Amino acid sequence: MKLLIANGYLVDPAQGINTGRDLLIEDGRVLGVLERGQERPGGVEILDATGLIVAPGFIDLHTHLREPGAEYKETIASGAAAAVAGGWASVCAMPNTDPVNDSPAVTRFVIERAQRAQLANVFPIGSITKGCGGKELSEMGEMKNAGIVAVSDDGHPVPTAGMMRRAMEYARGFDLTVVDHCQDVSLTAGGVMHEGRWSLILGLRGMPAAAEDVHVIRDCVLSKLTGASVHIAHVSTSGGLDAVRRAKEMGLPVTCEVAPHHWTLTDEALAAYDTNTKMSPPLRSRNHVNALLEGLRDGTVDAIATDHAPHHADEKNLEFDQAPFGITGLETAVGLAFDLVNQGIIDLEQLVRLCSTNPARIFSLKDRGTLAENAHADVTILDPACEWTFDASTSKSKSRNTPFDGRTMTGAAVATIVGGRVVYLNPNYTRITDAKHRQASAK
Amino acid sequence: MNFTRKHLLGIRELEPGEITHLLDTAETFRDISRREIKKVPALRGRTVINLFFESSTRTRTSFEIAAKRLSADAVNISVSTSSVSKGETLLDTARNLEAMAPDCIVVRHSMAGAPQHLARMGNAPIVNAGDGSHEHPTQALLDALTIREHKSRIEGLKVAIIGDVLHSRVARSNIHLLTKLGATVSVAGPGTLVPLEFGELVEQGLRVEKTIEDAIEGADVVMILRIQRERQDAAFFPSMREYAVHFGLKPKHLERAAEDAIVMHPGPINRGIEMASEIADGGRSLILDQVTNGVAVRMAVLYLLAGGGHAELDEKGH
Numbered sequence: 001m002k003l004l005i006a007n008g009y010l011v012d013p014a015q016g017i018n019t020g021r022d023l024l025i026e027d028g029r030v031l032g033v034l035e036r037g038q039e040r041p042g043g044v045e046i047l048d049a050t051g052l053i054v055a056p057g058f059i060d061l062h063t064h065l066r067e068p069g070a071e072y073k074e075t076i077a078s079g080a081a082a083a084v085a086g087g088w089a090s091v092c093a094m095p096n097t098d099p100v101n102d103s104p105a106v107t108r109f110v111i112e113r114a115q116r117a118q119l120a121n122v123f124p125i126g127s128i129t130k131g132c133g134g135k136e137l138s139e140m141g142e143m144k145n146a147g148i149v150a151v152s153d154d155g156h157p158v159p160t161a162g163m164m165r166r167a168m169e170y171a172r173g174f175d176l177t178v179v180d181h182c183q184d185v186s187l188t189a190g191g192v193m194h195e196g197r198w199s200l201i202l203g204l205r206g207m208p209a210a211a212e213d214v215h216v217i218r219d220c221v222l223s224k225l226t227g228a229s230v231h232i233a234h235v236s237t238s239g240g241l242d243a244v245r246r247a248k249e250m251g252l253p254v255t256c257e258v259a260p261h262h263w264t265l266t267d268e269a270l271a272a273y274d275t276n277t278k279m280s281p282p283l284r285s286r287n288h289v290n291a292l293l294e295g296l297r298d299g300t301v302d303a304i305a306t307d308h309a310p311h312h313a314d315e316k317n318l319e320f321d322q323a324p325f326g327i328t329g330l331e332t333a334v335g336l337a338f339d340l341v342n343q344g345i346i347d348l349e350q351l352v353r354l355c356s357t358n359p360a361r362i363f364s365l366k367d368r369g370t371l372a373e374n375a376h377a378d379v380t381i382l383d384p385a386c387e388w389t390f391d392a393s394t395s396k397s398k399s400r401n402t403p404f405d406g407r408t409m410t411g412a413a414v415a416t417i418v419g420g421r422v423v424y425l426n427p428n429y430t431r432i433t434d435a436k437h438r439q440a441s442a443k
Numbered sequence: 444m445n446f447t448r449k450h451l452l453g454i455r456e457l458e459p460g461e462i463t464h465l466l467d468t469a470e471t472f473r474d475i476s477r478r479e480i481k482k483v484p485a486l487r488g489r490t491v492i493n494l495f496f497e498s499s500t501r502t503r504t505s506f507e508i509a510a511k512r513l514s515a516d517a518v519n520i521s522v523s524t525s526s527v528s529k530g531e532t533l534l535d536t537a538r539n540l541e542a543m544a545p546d547c548i549v550v551r552h553s554m555a556g557a558p559q560h561l562a563r564m565g566n567a568p569i570v571n572a573g574d575g576s577h578e579h580p581t582q583a584l585l586d587a588l589t590i591r592e593h594k595s596r597i598e599g600l601k602v603a604i605i606g607d608v609l610h611s612r613v614a615r616s617n618i619h620l621l622t623k624l625g626a627t628v629s630v631a632g633p634g635t636l637v638p639l640e641f642g643e644l645v646e647q648g649l650r651v652e653k654t655i656e657d658a659i660e661g662a663d664v665v666m667i668l669r670i671q672r673e674r675q676d677a678a679f680f681p682s683m684r685e686y687a688v689h690f691g692l693k694p695k696h697l698e699r700a701a702e703d704a705i706v707m708h709p710g711p712i713n714r715g716i717e718m719a720s721e722i723a724d725g726g727r728s729l730i731l732d733q734v735t736n737g738v739a740v741r742m743a744v745l746y747l748l749a750g751g752g753h754a755e756l757d758e759k760g761h
Contacts, residue, residue, distance in 0.1 A: 197640070317532070317534060318532060318533065319533055321575075322554070
């Protein structure tokens with residue numbers, strides 16, 4: 001059965017399309033893009049996207065799905081449900097599970113669970129080192145054969161330059177991008193928030209921005225030494241972003257992502273010791289937030305990634321020092337990204353680049369991040385005018401640890417299509433699918 | 444101005460008028476401790492729980508005596524390990540205590556924000572008796588009461604705070620209180636314990652000095668902080684000996700201070716380390732006055748938070 005997404009406004013930077021077009025899909029692939037007025041094929045199911053943006057499926061480079069090992073926080077199925085509800089057709093699953101995804105067996109387990117859920121595409125990321133221990137290389141080649149798309153010890157910064165050099169040299173041979181959580185742990189030991197005025201006021205141990213800066217600079221230098229593709233996860237500091245900017249000017253294969261909470265909130269949000277404002281890297285001060293906004297504006301930032309990090313309420317409902325780092329993000333990221341559009345920091349086309357085109361390129365996800373002919377039929381349908389309020393109690397995630405509960409946003413993903421199947425449709429947008437009934441009754 | 448807050452969690456959020464009201468109330472209670480019968484019925488029938496997750500002699504005793512002099516029933520709980528080691532959360536511990544209907548819970552905890560956590564999630568009025576490196580509001584109030592007693596004002600005074608400012612909740616609460624009431628504060632100590640950006644703690648009235656001599660220059664009040672060995676999980680200075688030589692307060696330092704400068708310390712003192720014994724025991728030292736004023740300040744706080752106003756009405760009504 002063919003599916004026609006009709007009357008929408010197609011934004012696909014990879015093809016340079018930013019205009020009204022219909023999209024024809026068959027058997028999980030894109031059959032083609034039809035111009036307005038072009039004769040529509042018969043026998044097709046129609047989705048009516050009038051007034052909506054039709055974009056290549058969004059790809060989250062940074063998701064924690066918690067399975068295996070912490071299924072009480074999230075499962076691959078619940079995380080995938082939250083992903084598609086937030087407009088993410090694909091998520092890249094970080095390996096810091098229990099056991100760590102440092103072997104092809106775990107990689108295959110994640111892929112099988114995702115296939116069973118039949119929601120988002122789940123692309124596993126393998127660990128750089130065994131058990132994310134920072135000492136011995138993981139079996140990157142075997143994991144690549146099993147299906148990983150990148151390597152990372154996220155949450156556990158690779159501690160020594162020597163280990164990171166080996167990892168980059170080895171990963172390069174398998175065309176695997178090395179993703180690093182940049183934080184010099186000798187500078188952040190015991191820290192629970194950004195070091196600055198608010199950490200002094202609150203009496204909480206700080207993590208200086210310099211801890212991220214020196215680590216990003218190190219990784220850029222090592223990228224030059226090894227030639228490896230390096231992706232800096234969740235950049236949160238002005239210095240880290242500057243280092244990436246310089247690396248790009250030097251032509252190094254360095255990319256970076258930013259998480260929505262880091263450009264939306266400052267460290268002042270911790271004033272009431274709400275543990276849903278505790279994550280790593282931490283919320284930074286205004287000057288860093290402004291630097292991130294500038295990086296989004298000037299294109300230094302390549303991707304928007306959620307760093308979705310679910311934790312159980314019991315774990316978060318502790319003293320600030322005791323609560324784990326991390327917040328959920330899959331269902332709020334696109335709404336918060338629309339803030340950038342509404343504030344004129346980026347345009348809609350750049351939003352699609354940051355959430356789909358570039359992520360596909362960074363992890364070399366073939367035939368994704370575009371709606372070109374024969375690409376995978378992953379589509380995110382957006383309504384830039386949709387004003388909505390996030391209600392964490394209705395989240396598809398198993399966890400509720402978000403600082404954005406009750407936040408009103410303008411702009412939302414209203415439907416998500418994965419492999420040609422509509423896996424999410426905002427209940428207020430039944431008119432999208434009503435079109436097929438109209439089509440049927442017209443016959 | 445009245446004090447109408449439900450909790451006393453820190454000085455930072457208080458208005459200058461609220462601080463003055465607390466101090467004025469404390470002054471009226473100071474006399475009670477000088478009487479032969481040191482007890483008034485203000486909080487008769489009320490229950491105050493002292494919930495201490497961190498060891499303390501002075502503060503806990505002070506709160507207990509304050510409660511008893513107001514005729515409240517004071518219950519002391521040291522939870523250093525007992526419930527916590529059984530895996531009970533802070534919140535569950537507090538909720539169980541709340542189920543016994545206390546009128547006020549006084550909390551000390553090694554982690555910053557613990558009293559805020561209880562205030563947000565629970566029902567009883569919470570008094571912060573020191574939370575990690577965050578605040579220790581009653582200490583700042585008793586220090587201010589002591590300064591007012593000897594200098595008859597706060598406004599316009601120059602106060603030097605010397606030592607481990609970074610880890611000190613006493614320093615933070617004092618800086619907030621003193622600058623709110625118009626004093627200027629200079630802090631100094633080892634660079635590892637007095638970061639340059641500490642000056643950003645408050646909008647104005649705070650200076651970070653490079654040497655303790657610079658901080659003490661012309662000071663009306665010299666506050667010495669305790670070296671908190673229990674919070675020093677990493678080496679912030681090479682040795683106690685080096686600290687004593689370079690950062691310990693000695694008589695020669697006081698020559699730089701104002702002629703009638705007073706010296707304070709929140710206790711307990713590490714004699715010969717942060718402060719020479721001859722200063723601690725000397726004529727300028729108000730260390731024991733601070734302890735005495737601590738009872739008055741805590742009486743005022745408990746009176747205002749644990750329903751003292753209502754008790755007074757009851758007295759009159761009978």
